[in-house]
Amino acid sequence: MKIKLKKKRLASGKYSLYIEYYKGKATDVDGKQVHSREFEYLKEYLFINPSTASEKKENEETLLRAEQILSIRRAEYAQGKYGIKDKSKDKLLFLTYYDKVKEERYESKGNYDNWDAAQNHIEDYIGKRKISFEDIDEEFVIGFKKYLNKKARTKSNTELSQNSKYSYYNKFKAALRQAFDDGYTRRNFATSVKGFAQGESTREYLTQEELQAMANAYCKHQVLKNAFMFSCLTGLRWSDINKLTWLEVRDEEEGSRLIFKQKKTSGQEYQYISNQARQLLGKRKKEGSLVFKGLKYGAHFNAEILRWCMRAGITKHITFHSARHTHAVLLLEYGADIYTVSKVLGHKEIKTTQIYAKIVDKKKKEAANLIPELEMNYEF
Incomplete structure (x- = not known):
């Protein structure tokens, strides 16, 4: 690799100094030669036509700094190439x-x-x-x-x-x-050392009947109830619901959808929502304003979710994130394929979604034993 100090003329009347890392050339699929280069801009500048002694002196000092950086970069490359360790x-x-x-x-x-x-x-x-x-x-x-x-x-x-x-x-x-x-x-x-095996965590969720009970029960904070139910119907995380603005809610002829960037993964999402989920958002407001204004994360709201559950007759330890689990399980129970569920939840890998499929399988096993046993004589 060749490492050189170069300069680029700017409209400001100065040269911008940069280091070029030339890694050679290769032939592409069309038979053309392609040169591989990388650049490091030093944020060091030279006067193109220094007119005063101070400008000339500044150019000398700037060039000296740039050449010192060049020497360091060449030394770093040599250390890596020949296996020389930087003792510092x-x-x-x-x-x-x-x-x-x-x-x-x-x-x-x-x-x-x-x-x-x-x-x-x-x-x-x-x-x-x-x-x-x-x-x-x-x-x-x-x-x-x-x-x-x-x-x-x-x-x-x-x-x-x-x-x-x-x-x-x-x-x-x-x-x-x-x-x-x-x-x-x-x-x-x-x-060099084997890590810990990942444990399978319990993902608490609500059944359809429990979700209906939550919908009927009183919650002290209406914004919390609307946001929680919205998460159950869409699978959005608290972090994305909390920052959701009206600019990200699109009401279109074929229905409503959300166009937003996930806070956790920074992935761009395009997600259709049901009419009921849209109703939970209420009337449109200014584009830049928060949809769930007043929603807060903290011990008070977390405790209110538990009290709300108790009013609904639910003894499970439900958190706001349980709403996301609820959405995933209900989608699978009502026939959605695991690939679609993975995309709705914004998972990068489908193995992250497979835990919900296991939950549904467990419910099927439980359902197999729901019918009371009959008094029978077993004859073969």
């Missing part, structure tokens, strides 16, 4: 690096809270030790797994659930994997 990276503390990786996932990922929770356990495991990358080995990785399995506790001082162990250890491994890719370790410790 050994001294970086693992927790400092983990925090950096976590923050990089703040906007792009939907599980930032899990990264944050995992960090708390990593900090507890490390304690007062100053663990840098030169201290990380297989024993360190095994130690964290043992810590999660035996010593780690929740805020309520209970053992971690199987899925919490699975999630936190995966975040730990993801940071180690990224550290290997970034050249902080010579070995990918993420693959």
Whole structure:
């Protein structure tokens, strides 16, 4: 690979300096040669025609900085090509690096809270030790797994659930994997120790009869009731319902649909909704205004859902997210195929949806034994 410092003329009367990484050429399917290049813009600028001594001096200093960066990039490439390790990276503390990786996932990922929770356990495991990358080995990785399995506790001082162990250890491994890719370790410790198996969590949901009872029961906050029932009828997450605006609700001739971007996955969604779901939204308001204005997430609203359930005669531990589970189960019970359900829920992988199919299968098994036994003489 060739690494060169280049400049681009700007309309402002300056040159913009950048580094070109030339990776060679290849022949495409049409027989044409295609050159592979990548660019790193340095945000360093030169006067095209310096007219004063200060401008000339500034050009000299800018060019010197750019050439120093060029030297560093060439050295980094050589280290990777010939397996030369950057010794300075050994001294970086693992927790400092983990925090950096976590923050990089703040906007792009939907599980930032899990990264944050995992960090708390990593900090507890490390304690007062100053663990840098030169201290990380297989024993360190095994130690964290043992810590999660035996010593780690929740805020309520209970053992971690199987899925919490699975999630936190995966975040730990993801940071180690990224550290290997970034050249902080010579070995990918993420693959050296087997992780936790993912537990099958209980997904509480409402039957059609229970959902009807909820619809008939009193709820102290009408906006909460409307939003919860809307989730049961559409499968939308609380995070997407909470931020839903009238701009994302389209009333069309063939019905109403939502055009929105999922908060968790950032995926663009186009979802038709039933007439009843549309009625729960009420009359249209200004495009930029929230549909469910006044909806809040917190202990008060969570407690009200449980009280609402009690008024409906339901003893299950129902949360707002149970509405999404309810939608999935009811769709399958009323004949929707699992692929369609997966798309409605916005799942990236169909295996995420298959848990609901297992729930429906369980209900079928229960239904097989609903008919009371008959008094019979069995003769063969």
